[in-house]
Amino acid sequence: MAPINVTDINENKAYVPAKKALPEVETESANGNEKCKGYSYETLLETANFLLSRITIQPRIGIICGSGMGSYWNEGSLAESIQDGVCIPYEDIPNFPVSTVEGHHGRLVFGKIEGAPVVAMQGRFHYYEGYPLWKCCLPVRVMKLIGVKTLIATNAAGGLNPDYKIGDLMIVKDHINMMGFAGNNPLHGPNDERFGPRFPPMNKAYNYEHRKIAKEVAKELNINNMVREGVYTCLGGPNFETVAELKMLKMVGVDAVGMSTVHEVITARHCDMKVFGLSLITNECVTSYDHDMEANHEEVLDVGRMRQDILRKYVSRLVDRFSQIEPESP
Numbered sequence: 103m104a105p106i107n108v109t110d111i112n113e114n115k116a117y118v119p120a121k122k123a124l125p126e127v128e129t130e131s132a133n134g135n136e137k138c139k140g141y142s143y144e145t146l147l148e149t150a151n152f153l154l155s156r157i158t159i160q161p162r163i164g165i166i167c168g169s170g171m172g173s174y175w176n177e178g179s180l181a182e183s184i185q186d187g188v189c190i191p192y193e194d195i196p197n198f199p200v201s202t203v204e205g206h207h208g209r210l211v212f213g214k215i216e217g218a219p220v221v222a223m224q225g226r227f228h229y230y231e232g233y234p235l236w237k238c239c240l241p242v243r244v245m246k247l248i249g250v251k252t253l254i255a256t257n258a259a260g261g262l263n264p265d266y267k268i269g270d271l272m273i274v275k276d277h278i279n280m281m282g283f284a285g286n287n288p289l290h291g292p293n294d295e296r297f298g299p300r301f302p303p304m305n306k307a308y309n310y311e312h313r314k315i316a317k318e319v320a321k322e323l324n325i326n327n328m329v330r331e332g333v334y335t336c337l338g339g340p341n342f343e344t345v346a347e348l349k350m351l352k353m354v355g356v357d358a359v360g361m362s363t364v365h366e367v368i369t370a371r372h373c374d375m376k377v378f379g380l381s382l383i384t385n386e387c388v389t390s391y392d393h394d395m396e397a398n399h400e401e402v403l404d405v406g407r408m409r410q411d412i413l414r415k416y417v418s419r420l421v422d423r424f425s426q427i428e429p430e431s432p
């Protein structure tokens with residue numbers, strides 16, 4: 103099969119260079135003490151073309167595996183449901199960061215789920231690892247350039263809604279971009295219109311049709327008693343939250359708390375990808391001072407392990423259904 107390249111995929115539009123190319127863009131970040139450097143469209147095209155030269159499928163669906171959901175030590179994990187997988191370690195991919203967190207393997211897996219071509223990130227990048235938000239989200243733009251139309255962003259999160267139990271799944275209905283309130287946004291800096299507009303709307307961030315399908319599929323699999331729908335927020339981490347912080351988040355309508363996803367979703371919506379978000383509730387957010395429990399990453403990974411079967415079945419069925427509403431070829 104002839105190698106695929108980015109221009110074949112992106113609506114067969116011939117590649118037109120920007121009037122003024124934005125190579126490596128450097129700006130001061132909002133807090134003024136950190137350089138904010140974004141990769142140009144051309145740099146990411148190189149990354150996309152590198153990946154396309156190594157694969158023979160054209161994924162239309164991209165999956166980001168949350169903490170503990172994509173590891174191969176996790177036999178039967180979400181990432182393992184991918185058949186005929188071609189794995190490309192992040193360190194082999196030009197311009198890619200590397201994963202540093204336990205439970206995040208650090209590679210892209212290209213293959214099929216229920217016959218639908220997908221690419222999965224077995225390991226995501228977090229702000230607390232020292233990566234600026236634009237770099238955490240770089241793989242989302244690369245996914246876009248290789249032809250991905252729908253992003254499934256999964257994560258592990260603490261349950262703040264008192265009705266949620268450990269092990270529940272939460273379909274993300276909306277998010278609150280807490281870091282954005284302080285001016286930290288993955289789209290901060292010069293905008294390249296080839297990715298998307300300067301001022302993207304965000305009121306339909308999580309696709310309505312996909313959420314509807316996810317609720318139907320939960321019923322079909324008879325897991326609707328553990329599938330919720332709610333609002334997610336991301337804090338910078340790496341520390342878990344104080345009681346006062348959690349109380350405040352609860353007051354403003356947050357149902358689940360994590361340290362990822364929001365910026366990935368903003369980046370995906372900016373370049374017009376459809377988004378489905380799914381949180382696995384791995385721990386209870388403690389909002390009282392006389393509670394013995396303390397949040398910890400081991401528990402987060404354990405619950406990922408405990409729920410891997412259900413997650414795998416659920417996400418596989420979702421991929422199947424989402425791929426039916428996404429045309430095969432560009």
Ligand SMILES: O=P(O)(O)O[C@H]1O[C@H](CO)[C@@H](O)[C@H]1O
Pocket residue numbers: 167168169170203226228256257258259339360361362363398399402
């Ligand atoms: O959001 P993911 O990557 O699933 O992981 C969540 O779990 C880790 C904390 O245990 C944090 O990285 C938090 O963001």
